[in-house]
Amino acid sequence: xxxxxxxRAEPFGLDDEYRVLRPGFNQRVYELVRQxxxxxxxxxxxxxxxLGAVQxxxxxxxxxxxxxxxxxxEPVPWQRVVNSKGKISFPxxxxxxxxxxxxxxxEGVTVSDDGRVPLRERRWTFVPCD
DNA sequence: CCTGTGACCGAAG
DNA sequence: TCTTCGGCCACAG
Numbered sequence: 229x230x231x232x233x234x235x236r237a238e239p240f241g242l243d244d245e246y247r248v249l250r251p252g253f254n255q256r257v258y259e260l261v262r263q264x265x266x267x268x269x270x271x272x273x274x275x276x277x278x279l280g281a282v283q284x285x286x287x288x289x290x291x292x293x294x295x296x297x298x299x300x301x302e303p304v305p306w307q308r309v310v311n312s313k314g315k316i317s318f319p320x321x322x323x324x325x326x327x328x329x330x331x332x333x334x335e336g337v338t339v340s341d342d343g344r345v346p347l348r349e350r351r352w353t354f355v356p357c358d
Numbered sequence: 359c360c361t362g363t364g365a366c367c368g369a370a371g
Numbered sequence: 372t373c374t375t376c377g378g379c380c381a382c383a384g
Binding site: 248249281282283284285286287290313 | 373378379380381382
């Protein structure tokens with residue numbers, strides 16, 4: 229049963245029906261990212277996994293992208309989210325890249341010119357409870 | 359409907 | 372380590 233788009237593992241914070249995502253997904257992403265402390269890092273995949281399904285990792289990125297528009301509200305430390313390769317997910321040199329780089333260095337995280345960050349050493353582990 | 363695109367992931371070589 | 376490739380989900384054209 230529940231074989232809609234593809235047979236996925238048991239999501240959590242996701243839907244049983246057609247859509248894997250359900251309204252409110254973005255907010256859950258924001259809540260989690262807010263848990264990442266200053267100077268720590270996490271990945272789109274880790275957030276997705278914590279929400280129940282790593283295959284929606286792209287949507288974690290979409291959620292953060294949407295953040296740029298609506299503006300206000302409690303701030304979300306989006307700069308602490310990088311990709312699983314341990315690099316900033318923007319083309320090196322692009323405005324977005326530089327913005328994230330500065331935000332990270334401001335909190336003591338080193339960023340190489342090609343966007344690499346010390347993920348292994350600073351990777352944050354989300355608390356099991358929730 | 360089919361295609362392309364996105365702040366992605368992981369296995370394989 | 373790095374690169375390539377197939378998968379994945381939603382949405383706009």
